[in-house]
Amino acid sequence: MTTTWMDIRHSLRGLAKNPGFTLIALLTLALGIGANTAIFSVVYAVLLRPLPFGDAERLVRVFETRPDRGWEGVSLSRPNFRDYRAQNRTLEDMGAMLGTDMNMTGSGYPERVRGALVSAGFFRVLRVDPIVGRTFLREEDEPGNETRVALLNYEFWRTRFSGEPAIAGTTLTLDDENYTVVGVLPPGEPWLDGAQVFIPMVRNPAANRGNFILGTIARLKPGVSIAAAAADLEAVAERLSQQYPELQTQGRIGIRMDPASDWVASDSVRRALWVLLGAVGFLLLIACVNLANLLLARATARQRETAVRAALGASRGRISQQLLAEALTLGVLGSGVGLFLAFGAIRLVRSLDPGGIPRLADVSLNGWVLVFTLAVGLLSGVIAGLVPAFQVPYAGLLSALREGDRGATGSRIQQRLRSWLVGLEVALSLILLVGAGLLIRSFGELSRVDRGFRTENRLFFSVTLPPTYDEGTRASELINQFIARIEAIPLVVNAAAVHIPPLSQGSTGMGIVSAERAAEMAESVPWASWRLITDDYFRTLGIPLLKGRTFTAADIVGEPWQVVISDRLANLLWPDQDPVGRQALLWAGQDDLPAEVIGVVGDMRERGLEDDPTLAVYIPYGGASWHPNFVVYAAGDPLALVPTLRPMLAELDPNLPITNIRSFDDMVSASVADRRFNMMLLTVFAGLALVLALAGIYGVQSYLVTRRTSEIGIRVALGASGGSVIRHIVAQGMIPTVMGIGIGALGAFGVSRFLASLLFGIAATDIVTYVGVATLLGLAGLVSCYVPARRAMKVDPVIALREE
Incomplete structure (x- = not known):
């Protein structure tokens, strides 16, 4: 222990005597450690932090699959949920949740609150x-129960009701109905879809087995595996398919169960965060290699000092120990500086929040993150210190005593080590740069994709209608009156309503077949999304009419059914034929409602820009009572309409708030925000890697040129031209750079496959990206080699020879 403290004190004194080296070394290491700390803090908060539930390892999420349709996981319908809960043998209990929006009135202006309908046993699960x-209570979600009760989210209770302890028994008016508050949930429920108010699911029963709307959670019985529970529910699903013929049209039903820990973040978020953690791991390796090169150069420069110590009796092992202690000291100090940088990096990550990463507000430098940072610092010190420590047995210590330090570039092994380290830096940097380049090119392809609709000067907003609008035509009358008033505004070109807007992940689906081919298509019924729209919807969004006509104000939902379909669906149902005037069966296999196709419109990417164009069926809104989302096409800035719209709606119904106000350009931007987030962070890390690699190349070349000043002077004195000397120095410096580019390209081919799920429109082996990155890195390396060589030629040969 005494020897260890002596080595640490000696290292600190040595580092203090050489502040330039120490500053560069600490900054190099801190960049790598800080980036790793920042991303690990996000990964821990989002993916690794335990769920706040008892026996959380026995909680699973439950999905149905349709292998015949390629559906890997869909929510459960309410009837199927009840049957699974009643007939399984492997689960303690099941709970279900359905997110919804509600209007809260009775205290000033109406406001929309985020709500959730949950089964009575949801919180017990x-x-x-x-x-x-x-x-x-269990009976509070039973059909026919008229008790209206509500639970409040902790944050909603604290901010909206000032944390009133006696909140239980208070009455809330939600969607024009009174609910009694019976409790407040504990803080920290990001896994509940941001819901502020919870009510029993009986308030919105759904009888359709094709309506996949319920998020489902279950608790396994002790000793039951996920595979056994999934097999148990699949047996129930098989019985349901035999019992209810409408399920047979959906194909074979499978069951997928995921650990509840996956509930916090989606698969895409999890993949993106692991990729980013891997990226900063590469950045840390580059920092370690850079530091190793610095330490190797420092050890070479101190070779005479080391030789003297060896001559006085210090063993080579003891000298290696001291060199390793210096590297570990730098690692610990780098951890401290890295924590400071990580604090700023976390703020940067939060500022880039795409909105789809849960728990991001909870990211902090907690105890686990501090342990991780210290461990990374020590590991970095070990990795960087092993190179100079292991080269001691091969160093020419006796020759160093005879030759001194001046003009020494180290032994042949040391020179090779430096070249290998530079090549390794370049290879790792190229891998990161290729990853960033792929994401940049992918984002460019996504931004240029044909959306199928126009976004310029379009406004979007929502209005949530309470259940009192379910009666008769009250909802459609309000929608038509509101649209008429909007279109009377001079700035407005068109206005329309749709029950599920573009670029939302929400969907309502139906099986649909050609009536004349119903028997032929029964084995494989196409599944299409359907939308309720008003007559000006296509004109408002600039969706082209390809055949037939669109709806008029006289068209209503229901018999005789008339629909407009997307071009892709038309080609599927009636290939090489005109679909206008033909009959289709809606909700095929369930209701088999005959409908006439009156028009065909262009395809839209309704679920997201990265998804395929939607198979879509459009139905007239007239007579329907779904919550409307409005789209407005303006002749100028659409957001300038907002102050006019609120009082206009209040004239029709003062209890209806306008929410989700956004321009369509903002909606498109938000839909790709997660990809932009990944691209920007990986580009930042790749940029840091490039800077570190170039600093490594430049540093090694500057060191070698400085140590070879006498040799350069002799070459010039013997008649060598400046150009030939520069070419010689640059050629030697570029050898490890070119080798690193070649090795890095091979490594990138292997590593880039982990990015495949994050790419759009390009392959993970995109040749343009590889060639572009290799060229960039090669040119940057060339400049890093040329600048020291050019500087060396400015030294007077006479002065250089005198130094010899």
């Missing part, structure tokens, strides 16, 4: 106890 009051 999670083992979540309220901090005030109680959760729902």
Whole structure:
């Protein structure tokens, strides 16, 4: 222990005597450690932090699959959920949740609140106890129960009701109905879809087995595996398929169960965060290699000092130990500086938040992150220190005593080590740069994709209608009156309504077949998304009419059914034929409602820009009572309409708030925000890697040129031209750079496959990206080699010879 402290004190004194080296070394290491700390803190908060539930390892999420249709995981319908819960033998209980929006009135202006309908046992499955009051009773979600009760989210209770302890028993008016507050949930429920108010699911029963709307959670019985529980529910699904013929049209039903820990983040978020953590791992390796090269150069420069110590009796092992202690000291100090940089990096990550990463507000430098940072610092010190420590047995210590330090570039092994380290830096940098380049090119392809609709000067907003609008035609009358008033505004060109807007992940689906080919298509019924729209919807969004006609104000939902379909669906149902005037069967295999196709419109990417164009069926809104989302096409800035719209709606119904106000350009930007987030962060890390690699090349070349000043002077004195000397120096410096580019390209081919799921429109082996990155890195390396060589030629040969 005494020897260890002596080595640490000696290292600190040595580093203090050489502040330039110390500053560069610490900054190099801190960049790598800081980036790793920042991303690990995000990964821990989002993916690794334990769920706040009892026995969380026995919680699973439940999905149905349709292998015949390629559906890897869909939500459950309410009837199927009830049957699974009643007939399984492997689960303690199941709970379900359905997110919804509600209007809260009775205290000033109406406001929309995010709500959730949950089964009565939902919180018992999670083992979540309220901090005030109680959760729902089992009978409170039974059909026919008229008790209206509600639970509040902790943040909603604290901010909206000032944390009133006696909140239980208070009445809330939600969607024009009174609910009694029975409890408040504990803080920290990002896994509940941001819901502020919870009510029993009986308020919105769904009888259709093709309506996949329920997020489902289940608790395994002790000792039951996920595979056994999934097999148990698949047996139930098989019985349901035999019992209910409408399920047979959906294909074979499978069951997928995921650990509840996956609930916090989607698969795409998880993949992106692991990729980013891998990227900063590469950045840390580059920093370690850079530091190793610096330490090797420092050890070479101190070779005479080391030789003297060896001559005085110090063993080579003891000298290696001291060199390793210096590297570890740098690692610990680099951890401290890295923490400071990580604090700023976390703020940067939050500022780039795409909105789809949960728990990002909870990211902090907690105890686990501090342990990780210290461990990374020590590991970095070991990795960087092993190179100079292991080269001691091969160093020419006796020759160093005779030759001194001046003019020494180290032994042949040391020179090779430096070249290998530079090549390794270049290879790792190229891998990161290729990853960033692929994401940049992918984002460019996504930005240029044909969306199928126009976004310029388009406004979007939502209006949530309470259940009182379900009666008769009240909803459609309000929608038509509101649209008429909007279109009377001079700035407005067109306005329309749709029940599910573009670029949302929401969907309502149906099986649809050609009536004349119904028997032929029964084995493989196409599944299409359907939308309720008003007559000006296509004109408002600039969707082209390809055949037939669109709806008029006289068209209504229901018999006789008339629909407009997308071009892709038309080609599927009636290939090489005109579909206008033909009959289709809607909700095929369930209701088999005959409908006339009156028009065909262009395809839209309704679920997202990266998804295929949607198979779409459009139905007139007239007579329907779904919540409307409005789209407005303006002749100028669409957001300038907002102050006019609110009082206009209040004249029709003062209890209806306008929410989700956005321009369509903002909607498109938000839909690709997660990809932009990944691209920007990986580009930042790749840029840091490039800077470190070029600094490594430049540093090694500057060191070698400085140590070879006398040799250069002799060459010039013997008649060598400046150009030939520069070419010789640059050629020697470019050898490890070119080797690194070649090795890095091979490594990138292997590593880039992990990016495949994050790419759009290009392959992970995109040749343009590889050639472009290799060229960039080669040119940058050439400049890094040329600048020291050019500087060396400015030295007077006479002065250089005198130094010899």
